[in-house]
Amino acid sequence: MTPIDWDKDLNPEQREAVLFGDGPLLVLAGAGSGKTRVLTYRYAHLVYEREVYPSRMLAVTFTNKAAAEMRARIEKQIGEGVGGWIGTFHSISSRILRQVAPRVGFDPHFTIFDADDQRSLIKSICRDHGLDPTSERIGRVRAYVSRLKTDRGNIPEPESPMEEEAARIEPVYTQTLRRMNAFDFDDLLVVPIEIFQEDPHLLEEYASRFRYLLVDEYQDTNWVQNELVRMLSSVHGNVAAVGDDDQSIYRWRGADVKNILDFEETFPNAHVIRLEQNYRSTKPILDAASAVIENNVSRRGKRLWTDKPGGDLLTLQRFFTDREEGMSIARDIQRRVRMNMNRFSDFAVFYRTNAQSRSLEDGLRLHAVPYRLIGGLRFYERKEVKDLLAYLRLLANEADDLSFARILNVPARGVGAKSREHLVAHAKERGQSLLEAVRSGAPVPGLTSRAAGRIGELGALLGRYSERARDEAPHDLVRDLAEEIGLVRFYESKEGEKGLLRGENIDELIAALADFERRKPSGNLVDFLAEVSLLTDIDSWDEGQEAVTLMTLHNSKGLEFPRVYIAGAEEGLLPHARSMMDESQLEEERRLFYVGLTRAMEKVTLSHVGSRLRYGEIAPAIPSRFLKEIPEELLEKIGALPSAGRGGIGAAARPYSSGRSLFDEPEPAHDAFPDYENESQEQPVFRFEAGDGIRHASWGDGRVTRVEGSGMDTKITVEFRAGFTKKIMVRYASLEHLPRKRGR
DNA sequence: TTCCCTGCCGTTTTT
DNA sequence: CGGCAGGGAA
Ligand SMILES: Nc1ncnc2c1ncn2[C@@H]1O[C@H](COP(=O)(O)OP(=O)(O)OP(=O)(O)O)[C@@H](O)[C@H]1O
Numbered sequence A: 001m002t003p004i005d006w007d008k009d010l011n012p013e014q015r016e017a018v019l020f021g022d023g024p025l026l027v028l029a030g031a032g033s034g035k036t037r038v039l040t041y042r043y044a045h046l047v048y049e050r051e052v053y054p055s056r057m058l059a060v061t062f063t064n065k066a067a068a069e070m071r072a073r074i075e076k077q078i079g080e081g082v083g084g085w086i087g088t089f090h091s092i093s094s095r096i097l098r099q100v101a102p103r104v105g106f107d108p109h110f111t112i113f114d115a116d117d118q119r120s121l122i123k124s125i126c127r128d129h130g131l132d133p134t135s136e137r138i139g140r141v142r143a144y145v146s147r148l149k150t151d152r153g154n155i156p157e158p159e160s161p162m163e164e165e166a167a168r169i170e171p172v173y174t175q176t177l178r179r180m181n182a183f184d185f186d187d188l189l190v191v192p193i194e195i196f197q198e199d200p201h202l203l204e205e206y207a208s209r210f211r212y213l214l215v216d217e218y219q220d221t222n223w224v225q226n227e228l229v230r231m232l233s234s235v236h237g238n239v240a241a242v243g244d245d246d247q248s249i250y251r252w253r254g255a256d257v258k259n260i261l262d263f264e265e266t267f268p269n270a271h272v273i274r275l276e277q278n279y280r281s282t283k284p285i286l287d288a289a290s291a292v293i294e295n296n297v298s299r300r301g302k303r304l305w306t307d308k309p310g311g312d313l314l315t316l317q318r319f320f321t322d323r324e325e326g327m328s329i330a331r332d333i334q335r336r337v338r339m340n341m342n343r344f345s346d347f348a349v350f351y352r353t354n355a356q357s358r359s360l361e362d363g364l365r366l367h368a369v370p371y372r373l374i375g376g377l378r379f380y381e382r383k384e385v386k387d388l389l390a391y392l393r394l395l396a397n398e399a400d401d402l403s404f405a406r407i408l409n410v411p412a413r414g415v416g417a418k419s420r421e422h423l424v425a426h427a428k429e430r431g432q433s434l435l436e437a438v439r440s441g442a443p444v445p446g447l448t449s450r451a452a453g454r455i456g457e458l459g460a461l462l463g464r465y466s467e468r469a470r471d472e473a474p475h476d477l478v479r480d481l482a483e484e485i486g487l488v489r490f491y492e493s494k495e496g497e498k499g500l501l502r503g504e505n506i507d508e509l510i511a512a513l514a515d516f517e518r519r520k521p522s523g524n525l526v527d528f529l530a531e532v533s534l535l536t537d538i539d540s541w542d543e544g545q546e547a548v549t550l551m552t553l554h555n556s557k558g559l560e561f562p563r564v565y566i567a568g569a570e571e572g573l574l575p576h577a578r579s580m581m582d583e584s585q586l587e588e589e590r591r592l593f594y595v596g597l598t599r600a601m602e603k604v605t606l607s608h609v610g611s612r613l614r615y616g617e618i619a620p621a622i623p624s625r626f627l628k629e630i631p632e633e634l635l636e637k638i639g640a641l642p643s644a645g646r647g648g649i650g651a652a653a654r655p656y657s658s659g660r661s662l663f664d665e666p667e668p669a670h671d672a673f674p675d676y677e678n679e680s681q682e683q684p685v686f687r688f689e690a691g692d693g694i695r696h697a698s699w700g701d702g703r704v705t706r707v708e709g710s711g712m713d714t715k716i717t718v719e720f721r722a723g724f725t726k727k728i729m730v731r732y733a734s735l736e737h738l739p740r741k742r743g744r
Numbered sequence B: 001t002t003c004c005c006t007g008c009c010g011t012t013t014t015t
Numbered sequence C: 001c002g003g004c005a006g007g008g009a010a
Helices: A012-019 A035-048 A064-078 A089-104 A115-128 A135-150 A161-179 A185-198 A200-209 A223-232 A283-293 A322-338 A354-366 A383-396 A401-407 A417-430 A434-440 A449-469 A474-485 A487-495 A497-519 A525-534 A583-597 A625-629
Strands: A025-028 A057-060 A085-087 A111-113 A182-184 A212-215 A239-243 A271-273 A314-321 A347-351 A371-373 A548-552 A561-566 A600-614 A617-620 A635-639 A693-696 A700-708 A715-720 A725-729 A735-737
Touching: A012 A035, A012 A271, A035 A057, A035 A064, A035 A212, A035 A239, A057 A089, A064 A085, A085 A089, A089 A185, A089 A200, A089 A223, A089 A525, A111 A115, A111 A185, A111 A525, A115 A135, A115 A161, A115 A182, A115 A401, A135 A161, A135 A185, A135 A223, A161 A182, A182 A185, A185 A200, A185 A223, A200 A223, A212 A223, A283 A314, A283 A583, A283 A600, A283 A625, A314 A322, A322 A354, A322 A600, A347 A354, A354 A371, A354 A548, A383 A401, A383 A449, A383 A474, A383 A487, A383 A497, A383 A525, A401 A417, A401 A434, A417 A434, A417 A449, A434 A449, A449 A474, A474 A487, A474 A497, A487 A497, A497 A525, A561 A583, A583 A625
Parallel strands: A025 A239, A025 A271, A057 A085, A057 A212, A111 A182, A212 A239, A314 A600, A314 A635, A347 A548, A347 A561, A371 A548, A561 A600
Antiparallel strands: A600 A617, A693 A700, A693 A735, A700 A715, A715 A725
């Protein structure tokens, strides 16, 4: 146990927030000012000094990972296990929903539908209604349904024909969910609220229980979440919320920054505390971030200062291609680690879109830099994992027709689309779920005897396993099940090499289940499925792992790293092309950039490229407007900046400047390479001449004796100090020019 | 019914 | 470029 030193660990404002007594409290403060620390210490203080039972506390974090971290910190401080509820809005409301379900006529074994399940369901409903299930239509219906649930504060009147269509589909969608005893992500939040509205006694039960509420990242709560906080605090009135309006980056999914800005209206007599000292970043980083966010008009201004002396300038790098960007970042990281200046886990690379990770990953792999990718395709969203999970979901919840339909022919049983339609029609006729209809043994009209036989076998199989599920450890059961249906063999025979990988993921799922049983011995299959549905990639991120972290800017919220790269600082990417229509979207993009910058403790390296591979095509790119918002004197600009008429890879990778010659006019100001083209110390990446001194990441220093090829394909022969000579493909090597006197 | 091939489309961000 | 749905052939 680490005894809490209230004086040493907290500044006076933080201490005020931690020790604050009863009533609503808002800590509105900038990045890195110790808001999360306030919440953690307040929790510990309430439990340790004021002797509030953890069971009477409720703490809400943005990710499961943050929840686990907070719990661990508190336990370390007070020296004992903390059993109170600490979790995300979704995990907390799904717990409430499961608890109250039997009392309001729901089955607590309900299934949670993820985005993928939602899409499948909407798709099948569209088909039933004779609508072509285009991905656009599915997306719009999904967005509409979601908005209807999470933004009940201002219910949208259907305006466009598309919205009217969505409005017609919505009731069917919701009814179908209920019939399948399933809830989507938004339901998890909104259904408990509806239940509380209908049954004030039930609400009172919960609201009385939670004497103190603590909520992190309040700026990104949506209407339902705000409502839930309001309701749960309605008896004791002790809400402590912390957040930063400048870090609100989820408006696109319904978050409303008004929840934090109007906190004092929602919770009258709220005490507001501001924190102004930043403990995370060096001054140049903090000043750059502040200067950027100043450009937003709609914000509550904040002051932020640091007493950290010195600090490196931010670096802005420019590359010809995204490929080079990845290579250079990797080389940079590898170099610092080899020189024992950092460890891999000190670094994070952020980007706007998941698609950007590819070129970055390629670079890291080529330079043998270990990395961990957060986001993109999640483990539990993989096809093979969802296939096996569908079996488990059916064992837990027989009404889950979506899962039944999914596994009906996985692995292949000779039961195709036609047979499935017959079965679906039959079940509908009888008012049963698919599995019930199969179990009943009643003949399905239209089915071939072969198909009927196979379906019968499936029903029997599921019956056997649901028997076993009563008293056997889930992971044993699942291992046997996967073995018996031959899932791994199925993928292998169908997809070969790739199927092998799927097999590995099946094994990993079984291992995850075993791990869950170890962690939560009292947990059952339903608990596991719920946990898995609400798990995100970042939750399984292990900081201790010696690896560079790759993630989107969105995922970086709340984290911190010594050295941060922000790749792809380009128009169309950051700000994203689809968020440039109006000023408010643009401001959210700027906040995203601000969040990224403020994650860094020691160093920020920004990069942009001249052309980027998109959809397999070369697309030109120009630097982000946000870069100009960083004061010149905080920025060190380096990189391969071309000048007109020069050969080498620059010309090839830069379609809009090809054809230029030394005699062309200077490039106009709106060109891709504004301002700093002439002032930077030029260090073209792959330009070598015989006689150059170089440093290789593993072979040390040497001198170039011969150069072959050009651009990306340059090969150089190097005599190393250590006495050996090597031929090196410049593109793949971790090379660095040693200082030399070459004019610009 | 299955499997293979073609052609189309996607990229914003995610609980 | 890559994944996947849908169409056509075995
Ligand atoms: N009083 C303090 N003295 C020293 N370090 C502190 C203090 N308060 C917080 N810190 C440190 O500063 C860093 C940022 O703290 P924290 O994550 O709580 O800030 P935050 O306001 O939640 O940040 P953000 O909003 O950017 O996520 C952490 O490394 C934390 O340990």
